[in-house]
Amino acid sequence: MLVAMLQMVVVAAGGGKWDLLRSNIGVSAMHMQLLNNDRVVIFDLTDFGASNISLPNNRCRDNPKDLALQHDCTAHSVEYNVASNSIRPLFVYSNTWCSSGAAMLDGSLMQTGGFNDGYNTVRVFKPCNDNSCDWQEFSNVLTHRRWYASNHILPDGRQIIFGGRDRFSYEFYPKTSGADLAVELSFLKDTRDPTIENNLYPFVFLNVDGNMFVFTNNRAIMFDYVRRVVVRTYPTIPGGDPRNYPSSGSAVLLPLRISSGAVVAEVLVCGGAPKGSFTSANNGNFVTALNTCGRIRINDPNPQWLMETMPLARVMGDMVLLPNGNVLIINGAAAGTAGWGIARNPVLTPLVYRPNNQAGSRFEAQNATSIPRMYHSNAILLRDGRVLVSGSNPNAYYTFTGVLYPTDLTMQAYSPEYLDPQFAPLRSNIVSPASHSQLGYGQLLTINFTLPQPTINATTLTISIVAPPFTTHSFSMNQRLLLLTTSNVTSLGGSNYQLRVSTPNSKILAPPGYYLLFLVYQQVPSPGIWVQFK
Numbered sequence: 001m002l003v004a005m006l007q008m009v010v011v012a013a014g015g016g017k018w019d020l021l022r023s024n025i026g027v028s029a030m031h032m033q034l035l036n037n038d039r040v041v042i043f044d045l046t047d048f049g050a051s052n053i054s055l056p057n058n059r060c061r062d063n064p065k066d067l068a069l070q071h072d073c074t075a076h077s078v079e080y081n082v083a084s085n086s087i088r089p090l091f092v093y094s095n096t097w098c099s100s101g102a103a104m105l106d107g108s109l110m111q112t113g114g115f116n117d118g119y120n121t122v123r124v125f126k127p128c129n130d131n132s133c134d135w136q137e138f139s140n141v142l143t144h145r146r147w148y149a150s151n152h153i154l155p156d157g158r159q160i161i162f163g164g165r166d167r168f169s170y171e172f173y174p175k176t177s178g179a180d181l182a183v184e185l186s187f188l189k190d191t192r193d194p195t196i197e198n199n200l201y202p203f204v205f206l207n208v209d210g211n212m213f214v215f216t217n218n219r220a221i222m223f224d225y226v227r228r229v230v231v232r233t234y235p236t237i238p239g240g241d242p243r244n245y246p247s248s249g250s251a252v253l254l255p256l257r258i259s260s261g262a263v264v265a266e267v268l269v270c271g272g273a274p275k276g277s278f279t280s281a282n283n284g285n286f287v288t289a290l291n292t293c294g295r296i297r298i299n300d301p302n303p304q305w306l307m308e309t310m311p312l313a314r315v316m317g318d319m320v321l322l323p324n325g326n327v328l329i330i331n332g333a334a335a336g337t338a339g340w341g342i343a344r345n346p347v348l349t350p351l352v353y354r355p356n357n358q359a360g361s362r363f364e365a366q367n368a369t370s371i372p373r374m375y376h377s378n379a380i381l382l383r384d385g386r387v388l389v390s391g392s393n394p395n396a397y398y399t400f401t402g403v404l405y406p407t408d409l410t411m412q413a414y415s416p417e418y419l420d421p422q423f424a425p426l427r428s429n430i431v432s433p434a435s436h437s438q439l440g441y442g443q444l445l446t447i448n449f450t451l452p453q454p455t456i457n458a459t460t461l462t463i464s465i466v467a468p469p470f471t472t473h474s475f476s477m478n479q480r481l482l483l484l485t486t487s488n489v490t491s492l493g494g495s496n497y498q499l500r501v502s503t504p505n506s507k508i509l510a511p512p513g514y515y516l517l518f519l520v521y522q523q524v525p526s527p528g529i530w531v532q533f534k
């Protein structure tokens with residue numbers, strides 16, 4: 001009751017709009033990745049019995065290791081085409097349950113691990129525009145099982161893969177040699193709660209010095225994976241409550257502002273479920289989720305968590321970096337925790353967090369949806385600035401009746417306030433470079449653009465680049481946003497303008513691969529273009 005009242009009070013402030021894109025995409029969107037052709041690869045696990053979409057051409061999947069349906073003529077992965085708002089079923093053979101991944105230098109999605117016959121598998125999906133591409137699978141290539149692991153792209157273009165259920169190690173993929181095996185990392189074991197793991201899907205971020213920031217359960221380290229040493233340990237997050245799966249808070253590396261000085265790196269961890277929630281929920285007691293975020297400057301000499309209070313408690317939220325550098329916190333529930341049927345009180349109201357506002361005035365509640373997005377739901381940024389929202393299946397198998405939160409196959413778009421028609425006069429369009437241009441590091445890039453205005457205030461203009469993350473279980477792996485320094489904004493007459501922007505000068509700041517590049521004017525982003533750093 002209190003939660004409901006609170007929602008009604010705070011909902012008035014913000015904006016944003018919800019649209020139902022499709023009433024049925026055939027699968028529940030447990031994992032999502034945006035590709036550089038504006039198509040989204042979506043997949044669930046494979047042994048959930050029949051999904052709601054058939055494989056094409058009367059194809060079936062005969063997998064004797066499938067725990068539910070060994071002869072299965074339905075698809076467990078689909079490709080969503082943003083431009084045509086259409087779905088194409090894909091064929092995945094081995095079990096992708098609770099896996100991880102990232103997009104690689106060439107734009108392919110490289111996905112790792114899963115469950116059962118998928119524990120040590122790597123799967124690659126190379127984008128195509130003619131509907132001919134599908135998953136390729138490579139079995140027994142990972143050294144350790146990777147089930148609930150987290151990945152990140154490294155400056156050398158490989159992925160580093162941390163943890164997973166009962167695996168206290170990391171490894172790289174692709175392997176550089178046969179001897180490139182997994183390496184133990186005791187921190188992953190030390191943060192494992194004896195009763196319930198609480199250290200799965202670790203929050204991992206590439207620091208601006210090339211080391212990896214690794215947060216699991218309620219604390220973090222800075223890890224040098226080259227020398228294999230922990231170079232720093234951080235204080236426990238105040239309150240000591242766990243934030244990782246199944247306590248499932250979420251986390252982002254806040255936007256990195258690239259200027260001539262040192263780049264400040266800050267991590268923001270929000271929500272989760274208090275210690276003991278999993279056990280309580282399994283006994284029918286749905287404990288209120290955490291309403292706190294911890295924010296920390298990870299390279300300070302004496303880093304401390306700054307705690308902030310969200311207007312709403314939330315577990316299983318998704319944190320999405322928006323092109324203007326704000327953080328959207330969306331999806332999830334206000335009580336219980338991640339797991340089959342053990343959360344209650346869906347949180348239908350997204351929040352926007354403005355990192356540069358004064359502490360105490362950073363959160364703003366936005367317009368609510370009516371569709372609960374509980375366990376196994378998902379949210380990702382699209383090139384046009386909308387946020388794609390799908391998934392929610394807190395049930396074993398696809399279950400549409402007789403449960404509190406049925407399997408949800410709908411797909412929505414959340415359009416943040418900046419897409420509101422009233423901001424159209426501030427919406428720029430990038431004329432050049434062309435989408436899919438290759439960019440170098442430390443380069444002065446000229447951008448031609450239009451803005452439906454006769455004058456421009458250059459101080460309110462930024463270029464942001466965003467790496468499209470692999471998202472599952474409330475964590476967006478490899479999510480990274482850089483704000484670049486612009487100069488020499490000039491008018492070319494009419495609504496035409498030009499500016500120069502310095503690209504990041506290192507692969508540590510921006511690991512190679514495809515990024516979305518946006519021009520942001522007075523907080524309103526242009527449609528993005530794809531650029532490739534290599």
Ligand SMILES: *[C@@H]1O[C@H](CO)[C@@H](O)[C@H](O)[C@H]1NC(C)=O
Nearest residue numbers: 012013014015016017018367
């Ligand atoms: C969203 O919220 C704004 C501001 O509160 C309101 O004016 C608008 O009508 C809402 N839009 C929708 C689609 O609900």
Ligand SMILES: *[C@@H]1O[C@H](CO)[C@@H](O)[C@H](O)[C@H]1NC(C)=O
Nearest residue numbers: 024050051052053054055074
């Ligand atoms: C999907 O669900 C609809 C409606 O429940 C049903 O009519 C259809 O047969 C299902 N399709 C598949 C492939 O399961």
Ligand SMILES: *[C@@H]1O[C@H](CO)[C@@H](O)[C@H](O)[C@H]1NC(C)=O
Nearest residue numbers: 431432433447448492496498
């Ligand atoms: C950008 O605009 C300038 C000035 O109009 C023009 O000379 C130049 O060719 C444009 N660049 C591209 C790549 O279109």
Ligand SMILES: *[C@@H]1O[C@H](CO)[C@@H](O)[C@H](O)[C@H]1NC(C)=O
Nearest residue numbers: 455456457458459460461522
């Ligand atoms: C440009 O924007 C800045 C920041 O909002 C503001 O302080 C300044 O007054 C503006 N300049 C003009 C000429 O409007």
Ligand SMILES: *[C@@H]1O[C@H](CO)[C@@H](O)[C@H](O)[C@H]1NC(C)=O
Nearest residue numbers: 444486487488489499500501
């Ligand atoms: C910006 O413009 C100034 C004055 O026209 C010029 O001296 C400078 O070289 C330009 N800088 C860049 C980065 O183009």
